[in-house]
Amino acid sequence: MIITAIKIICIILAIILIVLVILQQGKGSDLGSAFGGGSSNSMFGAVGPSNFLGKLTAFIAFLFLVLNLAQAVLLKNANTETLFTEEEIQEATNVVEIPIE
Template identity: 40%
Template sequence: MTTSFLLIVQIVLVILIVIAVLLQKSSSIGLGAYSGSNDSVFGAKGPNSFLAKVTFTIGFLFVVNTITLGYMYSKSAEESVVDNLTENTNVVAPAAKETNTSK
């Protein structure tokens, strides 16, 4: 249950970080041109400082979530279905039947 929630959070973080990177100003204007006047929304310095902080924060959360998911999956991988099966059952081979081959 917890790993599925963290996996959904991971997907949302990926989408958010892609959007944050695409909105940043590059050598060409990029997708930031379609958002209108950014100076009034993000303050006097413009979107560069704000989007850089958002990108860093989302990137940090992405890395922390990735490490947490890796730890949780490695813990669940320590137990094997086969190990649990052999510990709980006693398998006894059937006795061999004698066959009469002297006809």
């Protein structure tokens, strides 16, 4: 149940991360300037969107990585099972000596 929730959150964070990277202002003409990223100072303040979007992108990336690591640990613990019982291991390790003629 929790693994499914983490998977859904990771997918949403990945989509948000892609959008944030695309919207960031680059050196040339990019998609961020098409949405007003180059001249819009009212939403992000006087500094512009690069500082705010950079910090937000780093935070979302951090959350994405932490959730993926947690998901890996949870999946490892959920899929760990004993393949052999102790008795089967004892039987397999008993070596039968065959006399050489």
